[in-house]
Amino acid sequence: MLQYKDLNLRRVKAAFDKVKAAIEAGDFRSADVKKLNAGPYYRARLDYTNRLLLQFARIDRPAAEGGSETVCLALEVIENHAYERSRFLRGAVVNEARIEREPAADAKAPALGAEAAPLRWLGPGRTQFELLDKPIVFDEAQDEAYRHPAPLVVIGSAGSGKTAVTLARLREAEGRVLYVTLSAYLAQGA
Incomplete structure (x- = not known):
C-alpha cells in the first residue's frame, strides 16, 4: 500500500x-x-x-x-x-x-x-506517492530534486521526470514563483 x-x-x-x-x-x-x-x-x-x-x-x-x-x-x-x-x-x-x-x-x-x-513505475521500498493528474512515485534522483531547497534549476533528458518534479514543487510553493520552459503546452497549462 x-x-x-x-x-x-x-x-x-x-x-x-x-x-x-x-x-x-x-x-x-x-x-x-x-x-x-x-x-x-x-x-x-x-x-x-x-x-x-x-x-x-x-x-x-x-x-x-x-x-x-x-x-x-x-x-x-x-x-x-x-x-x-x-x-x-x-x-x-x-x-x-x-x-x-x-x-x-x-x-x-x-x-x-x-x-x-x-502507474508507470514503483521503486523498491517506496511508501509514498504524488498525485498530479495521475499517481506518480518518484525515484531516488527525482525525490532528491523534489526535496532540494529553492532556488532550483532542474535539467535532464526527455522522460526523466523534470516536469513531474517541478509541478509537484510548484503546487507547494508559496508566494511568487518563476517557471521557465520552452514548451508552449506547459507554459499555458502548468
Missing part, C-alpha cells in the same frame, strides 16, 4: 495499521473494503465513524519481471462519514446506505485491476 504524501493519520494510526496489514495480505473482507458509487474510489472502514479513501493503480511490467501488479493507494481519511468534504471526491454525493449493501471488494477481482489507474 502506498500512502499519499499528505495523508493525515494522527487520529487513526492504529486502525490504519490494521487496515494496511489486511489489504497487503489480500484480506479485503477484514478491512471492509467497498466500492463507492462516485468514480474509481473505494473505502475501507477504520473504525465506527472514520473511513479510508482508496484507489487502485496498476503497474504493467513484462512477464519476465513479474507481470502486472495492482497496488492500493491510500488517499485520505474521511472523518465522521463526511464524504462531501473529501478533496478527492470533490463534492460527489456518496450514499452510505448503498455502500453498505454492496459486497466487499475481492483482491482477485478482474474488475479491480481493469479500472485501476496506470
Whole structure:
C-alpha cells in the first residue's frame, strides 16, 4: 500500500495499521473494503465513524519481471462519514446506505485491476506517492530534486521526470514563483 504524501493519520494510526496489514495480505473482507458509487474510489472502514479513501493503480511490467501488479493507494481519511468534504471526491454525493449493501471488494477481482489507474513505475521500498493528474512515485534522483531547497534549476533528458518534479514543487510553493520552459503546452497549462 502506498500512502499519499499528505495523508493525515494522527487520529487513526492504529486502525490504519490494521487496515494496511489486511489489504497487503489480500484480506479485503477484514478491512471492509467497498466500492463507492462516485468514480474509481473505494473505502475501507477504520473504525465506527472514520473511513479510508482508496484507489487502485496498476503497474504493467513484462512477464519476465513479474507481470502486472495492482497496488492500493491510500488517499485520505474521511472523518465522521463526511464524504462531501473529501478533496478527492470533490463534492460527489456518496450514499452510505448503498455502500453498505454492496459486497466487499475481492483482491482477485478482474474488475479491480481493469479500472485501476496506470502507474508507470514503483521503486523498491517506496511508501509514498504524488498525485498530479495521475499517481506518480518518484525515484531516488527525482525525490532528491523534489526535496532540494529553492532556488532550483532542474535539467535532464526527455522522460526523466523534470516536469513531474517541478509541478509537484510548484503546487507547494508559496508566494511568487518563476517557471521557465520552452514548451508552449506547459507554459499555458502548468
